[in-house]
Amino acid sequence: MAKELNFKQELVGCFGFPVAENPTQAMIEPAFRAMGLDWRYLTLEVTPENLAAAVAGARAFGFKGFNCTIPHKVAVIEHLDGLGESAALMGAVNCVVNRDGKFIGENTDGKGFVSSFREIADPTGQSLLLLGAGGAARAIGVEMALAGVRKITVANRSEKRGRQLEALFRGPVSDAVGGTVEIEYLPLTGKFSVPEGTDIVVNATSIGLFPDVDAQVPIDVDSLTSEMVVADVIPNPPKTWLVREATARGCRVIDGLGMLVAQGVIGIEYWTGQTPDPAVMRTALEDIF
Ligand SMILES: NC(=O)c1ccc[n+]([C@@H]2O[C@H](COP(=O)([O-])OP(=O)(O)OC[C@H]3O[C@@H](n4cnc5c(N)ncnc54)[C@H](OP(=O)(O)O)[C@@H]3O)[C@@H](O)[C@H]2O)c1
Known part of the structure; x- marks a missing residue:
């Protein structure tokens, strides 16, 4: 009997400008691998004038969510379908979560x-x-x-x-x-x-x-x-x-790695519904810093 094959990964990522020095991918992708998930975390350079198109693109590609970094944390809000309690209080979003097709802004910092x-x-x-x-x-x-x-x-x-x-x-x-x-x-x-x-x-x-x-x-x-x-x-x-x-x-x-890893853990929980191993993520960051 032929084995069922699936070449379609689930997608998440980070929108920022500039974004090349953002290290989040280096801790998130090893966590996915350790969880046995064939997911991708893409580091995506999105200019302010392309933010609306990028969010529409994420919807079109069925992204499970994405992180936002400078300069999009406030500007992204008008493109979303709702906000979590603390993101609403802060007026800033760093983590968007696809909940049943709706993009909800959270803040995991x-x-x-x-x-x-x-x-x-x-x-x-x-x-x-x-x-x-x-x-x-x-x-x-x-x-x-x-x-x-x-x-x-x-x-x-x-x-x-x-x-x-x-x-x-x-x-x-x-x-x-x-x-x-x-x-x-x-x-x-x-x-x-x-x-x-x-x-x-x-x-x-x-x-x-x-x-x-x-x-x-x-x-x-x-x-x-x-x-x-x-x-x-x-x-x-x-x-x-x-x-x-x-x-x-x-x-x-x-230290700051503790906070960075912990917010990454919360993001992965939001997107996948599963808890990653923080030790895998911390080790990955210690290797690059
Ligand atoms: N570990 C993590 O997970 C995590 C998460 C988010 C952010 N961060 C880090 O947090 C830091 C701050 O980020 P942010 O988004 O809050 O930046 P921000 O909005 O630009 O705020 C920077 C703050 O630092 C103060 N500051 C900068 N240089 C100073 C100096 N020489 N003397 C006194 N005060 C000074 C600024 O004071 P003024 O108002 O007087 O300019 C302001 O209060 C960044 O380094 C970022 O890497 C870490």
Whole structure:
């Protein structure tokens, strides 16, 4: 009897511009192979003027979903059929999921952070200091509020951007959690001292990202205490100056690879309905970084 043959792969991918340096494919495709799935994750260069056509193309090709990176995280929303709760609060999508033919926008950045955080501590009732007020800070703040933190302090270099994030957290995000979260803004200037009572410190700035690997987050590291959890979003290189200083002070530390892998795990779960092996994904990234 002839064997049934299937040469049609399921497709997912990443839309960005520029996109060639995005490493996501290097962790997602090994995860698919380890799961025994004949799926492809394509790294696709999509210019802003081609975004609508690219989304229409993904529908035509029956994509199971796709990631969005700079500059499409906000612009993609008008081409989608709906948004998940946290993506709606953030106004940004980094993961589109094909649910019964509808393209739904999710945001896995903050969910990935919370997932890697939960491996070492419970966020409920904790006081979070966010350094930075860009997309990563917003994603982490929204998900940590939904996960039950008691307080969020935003510290940012540009006051305008810091105040915008403070307003989002004080308004819609606070409303979404029943007004239970306290919000504060502080300027990130000089040698910033971590406020007493802080439980979690997150570098959500781009300081330390390759090639500026020696750049230092402008905080007084002597204000870190061993009771704190310190996280850095920078995936490349994972051992940033902050990660090294916090480790030396006995803090529990989460590096940027932890968050990157965890958000990739959530994306694969959304697309395939199955959980990949995070160790396979982390090893694949460690090999390239
Ligand atoms: N590990 C992961 O899974 C993951 C996921 C998402 C993002 N990331 C990383 O997160 C980082 C931030 O991404 P983003 O999308 O949030 O970028 P973004 O929107 O451009 O925001 C960058 C933030 O960094 C601050 N900043 C940059 N240089 C600074 C400096 N020299 N001194 C003080 N503040 C500085 C900016 O402050 P101003 O407002 O004052 O300019 C802003 O708050 C990127 O490096 C990215 O690789 C990692």
